[in-house]
Amino acid sequence: MGDRGMQEARAFLEQNPDINSIDLMIGDINGVVRGKRIPRDSLLKAYEEGVCLPASLFALDINGNTIEETGLGLDQGEGDRLCFPVPGTLSRVPWQDRPCAQVLMSMFENDGRPFVYDPRHVLRRVLDRFAELGLTPVVAVETEFYVVDRERDGQHQLQPPLSPVTGKRDKQCQVYSLSDLDDYCDFIESIHQSALTQQLPVDTAIAECAPGQFEINLKHRADAMQACDEAVLLKRLIKGVAARHGMEATFMAKPYNQEAGSGTHIHVSLIDQQGRNLFASENDQGLSSALLRQAVAGVLALMPESMVVFAPNANSYRRFQPGFYVPMSQTWGADNRTVAVRIPGGSAEARRLEHRVAGADANPYLLVASILAGIHLGISQRLSPPAPVTGNAYASHPPSLPNSWIQALDQWQRNEVLPSYLGAEFCRVYHANRYGERQLFMRHVSSQEYDWYLRSV
Known part of the structure; x- marks a missing residue:
């Protein structure tokens, strides 16, 4: 040391x-x-x-x-x-x-x-490829999560916590609701105070579109490793603070059947050795930046290979359902939240891409490593993306990404590009680990199967 x-x-x-x-x-x-x-x-x-x-x-x-x-x-x-x-x-x-x-x-x-099996070293391996080009990725992590009651309902299912203000259990929530933030202000304030103690750059807190669902954003870092370290630390912090407030925080991708899932959105830009944002462009909301378009093309190209990183477990794939605002195809566009890779609006200096596919259960180091591998692939091979999507991408582009655990695992074994970035030996161990967990999971017979099949077949 x-x-x-x-x-x-x-x-x-x-x-x-x-x-x-x-x-x-x-x-x-x-x-x-x-x-x-x-x-x-x-x-x-x-x-x-x-x-x-x-x-x-x-x-x-x-x-x-x-x-x-x-x-x-x-x-x-x-x-x-x-x-x-x-x-x-x-x-x-x-x-x-x-x-x-x-x-x-x-x-x-x-x-x-x-x-080589430590995810921090996997990310370092990818970052070294950017250092060889004299480029530095700037990364910000946004993670959604739920707080739930420690007690289950009469059917032994999850339920939202009792509102600290009304004492009633929320049945609905409105996205960006300030009153919902007010109800949980002590909890949110405890997160911010704990983050200050730990020097974590917590930015905004948002009430999401389901009861007890929130998003806490971290400020961007010109050190992708530090951004991921902080994401891991923030997750532990949120769980600890929730427990202190008599609740349980979960980063499951899909904790409720009929409510929205929780995702992890990654924002990335690239700066040169002078600190200039190479994605910046004054024209066409940044879509005319050649480097940005190449980066988007590479990220889209590697999405199928990366899917078992974006969605690493059985519950992850419950999130990929029509009507729940989760991208299921290789799409991109300007200021469009229905696409997989969004180019947010704002000033040219802040131009970046936002990756919107992964769940809240993804490993931050592996998630960022996979996204950056796609960016590196795109700019090193000068790839061209498809046409950007305007309007509802869910309606215009049918699902094309692997949407089951076994499909994603099978694709991982066929991968040709990602192992050269993450390391072939790591990829072998990652597949064995995820496949082994799936085998154990598939041995379990769920209560749903008894309800559907016990007397009917």
């Missing part, structure tokens, strides 16, 4: 003498935060010497089962690798009653090489 990390750790301990424990956190392939808790006296050693965690951490499915087909479990003897804290991510955990802290980590081989 470099001098910056050690100086940060020493300063933190000096400024926070009441801290008695620190959570060392690392995101697995699913984006689930795992790790261990250490006493404060062990923090400097963790920065200097690293912390051992098993390589099989990246073989775990959503329930913590080791998927042995990855080859990272028993085949390797469940061996350890070294994990080091990520500078800039050490902070207090303000929603906890006890004085504690947390820090993100990344995994390395014992000889110091990056552990």
Whole structure:
């Protein structure tokens, strides 16, 4: 660990003498935060010497089962690798009653090489391709989520929480409703205050179009890795603050049958070494920028290959239904929220593309890596996009993207381009992990199947 990390750790301990424990956190392939808790006296050693965690951490499915087909479990003897804290991510955990802290980590081989299955290193691999071109992606992450009651309803299903103001359970919600934000103002304010403590650049909060659904936006960063680190930290923060307020926050892509799903929207622009936005154009709302059009073309071209990153689990594909404002085809357009890649309006200096396909359950590092791989492909091969869509893309363009888990997994195995960006070995392990989880999921017989088929067939 470099001098910056050690100086940060020493300063933190000096400024926070009441801290008695620190959570060392690392995101697995699913984006689930795992790790261990250490006493404060062990923090400097963790920065200097690293912390051992098993390589099989990246073989775990959503329930913590080791998927042995990855080859990272028993085949390797469940061996350890070294994990080091990520500078800039050490902070207090303000929603906890006890004085504690947390820090993100990344995994390395014992000889110091990056552990290729760690999603942070997968993203770094893609970012290095941009550095070779003298370009820097600027990234912002927008994530939707639901807060739900800890108690289930009479049918053991999820239900919205009781309004902190009216004491009644919301049955409907209006998008951008200020009164809904008012009802949950203490919860939203707690998120903002906790984000200030952790130096997370939280921007706007929006009430979405379903009861208990919100969107919290992070400001853009000219460091895509930092943007993803902050997205992971914000998700943990929201869950912690929700629990403090007697609720449960979920980032499931589709928690309710008849309500909108939750997505993750990624905004990306490119700057050169002088800090100029290379997507900027004064004409035609930015659509005439050659580099922007090439970037869009590459993102659209890699969408089918990337689908199992955008939608990584069984529930992810419930979100892709007509009428719920989720793009299901390779479309783009200016200031159009029915397309997969939107070019927002605004000033030329802020010109960017917005990727709107992924669910809230996507791993931020892998999601951004896949989008940036598409941008790099488009600009390096000077690809041309199809005509931009005006009007309702849902009506004019039938679904063309893989819309089931098995279709997306089968496509992943046929991928030709994405492995060259993310790494062929990582792609092999990712497929084994996701396919293994699907096999376990398919063994489960749901109550819906009993209702439909038990007496009828």
